[in-house]
Amino acid sequence: MNNRLKCLLLNLFLLLSLSGKAQEKISIGEKKNLSSAILNENREIWIHLPKTYNDSSIHPAKYPVIYLLDGEINFESYAGMSDFLAKPPYADMPECIVVGIKNTERTRDLTPTKSHKKSPVNPDVVLFGDSGGSENFVRFIQEELKPFINKNYRTLDYSILVGHSFGGLFAVNVLLTHPEYFNAYVANDPSLWWDNKILITKTKEYLDKNKKFPDHKFLYVSQADNEEQNKNWNSDMTQAIEEFRGIVEKNGSLNYKHHFFENEVHGTVSYPGNYDALKYIFKGFRTDIKKLSKNPQLLEEEYKKFSQKAGAEFIPSESYLNVILKFMKTNGFKESETYFDGLKNKLYPQKN
């Protein structure tokens, strides 16, 4: 064997053994770097694609996008949760792309105004010196990140912004300043106490001026059981969230759910909050495969109803139609099978 051949074989062996090892890993996403001119820094983005994204047996589909703040903390659990909730035949939500944004200067990016606060523990320490950059950060998301995602992935024009604490403050602020940017907003135990409750003032001003929120917008707010925390730390977290709730519920124009979680504290509430938020935002999305066996046209009726509520068009995914077809076939519902065969050919015509 000559040297060139030896080298080739060794390379082949390396390639195969390394790729073999890589296959054994269970991967839920990938990290990308995005150079932001607006923020003048590189940002690390964690991207999770849904299960069917690369399924070559179906037509390439488009997916809603969930933008997740504090990506490095929430990405793994959120990706698992959204995939589970989107699993047919009992899907509570459509499959979504999850885009986690890793923090660099968290306080700078997520707070709407420059504000200082003395540490509740040690008054000599001044907190939040580097605050007030949220307008820049949302411009980064809207003008740089979203175009990057839309260019590189197959996306539907439907997106959700998810944040916790300062991230919740950020989400509420984006709803007030750029409500058109996202279809739905999730604010887990949001820091609405920020800067003398500046967002309460802004909410009042917004409603004085606009009278109501735009149609088809959703806001979910979770609230932790912070009583103990309040006792120890004199926080006005709870009071500000309650005040905000009062204003929004009185106005009544927003699809709004507030949920108080007993026994969850500020640091734990975002997990059940995120679950409950997806259930709320996508309420009406789940269809009952058993009912469809007797009433097949219910599927399109329910998707139409849901789409009207959501303000965006959702149609049954090809993978769900395949599950339905298999169910009808296995259980001998011949008429329904024919119906869904027709629907599938209508929505996802086979290439000739």
Added chain:
Amino acid sequence: MNNRLKCLLLNLFLLLSLSGKAQEKISIGEKKNLSSAILNENREIWIHLPKTYNDSSIHPAKYPVIYLLDGEINFESYAGMSDFLAKPPYADMPECIVVGIKNTERTRDLTPTKSHKKSPVNPDVVLFGDSGGSENFVRFIQEELKPFINKNYRTLDYSILVGHSFGGLFAVNVLLTHPEYFNAYVANDPSLWWDNKILITKTKEYLDKNKKFPDHKFLYVSQADNEEQNKNWNSDMTQAIEEFRGIVEKNGSLNYKHHFFENEVHGTVSYPGNYDALKYIFKGFRTDIKKLSKNPQLLEEEYKKFSQKAGAEFIPSESYLNVILKFMKTNGFKESETYFDGLKNKLYPQKN
């Protein structure tokens, strides 16, 4: 440059570029193959290690193990959930290794007896011909899988078995036949209707004979809102779960929680069920870092109390102690900092 050098450089380049690509993936675990003599087949096992498992800045720690049935369905969401719930300083549970068991012959492995049933949809179809292999399957877990995991990973002698539907039936059966195998059992909407409610009979027999369940055992049962399903499919799912609940609650010797989930159906209940189950099994594990600032000895007291309840010894992890120490230092709680410094040196002595 000679050929040998060229070959070496090319290999180096390949290695670096491939490992560079691999780093960009976000991995939550790995797949292993285990050859089972008991089942006479190869089984695929999905293994998730907690965040600190390979953290070289702390002493190598040991972790409880969660054995998860239907691994291919639940692994991703369970791994994300358990990591999130175990995140200090608000950890609701210890960090755990998650072992997902992928199905081969699901009905065979998870059902305790050989039983046939006519399809509720089409009486000509006989279901579950290949049933009744659960004793073999639990022997595989106990005699082959657990030794494999214990040999290859750093495990604590504390384990949980988690199943849904037939998997829940399996979990309850293991509790009745080999209660010593696991510390806690999770049965999401378990198929206790199986074989004329054979496990109801077995539960009665077990309690007639033993009077009570062994100490420190935990069972969590979630129940879906199957009313609609029952109407359509004449299932006795709900009735059997209710009957089981009555017997176990009346006996009163088991740490037992039953939770009914409104609006969750059989196919969706395991997700919130798994979350609620972990909260129940590890209730009392979470300590309040803010309280510890004023009352540092509370930490050991609460771990002792929790360990007594759990029937296994849990101590504060080194990573949690590091978080506590950082908190005390940042906020100027000097006395508590000194206390936890001492505790850390006691529990995790530095090598000289």
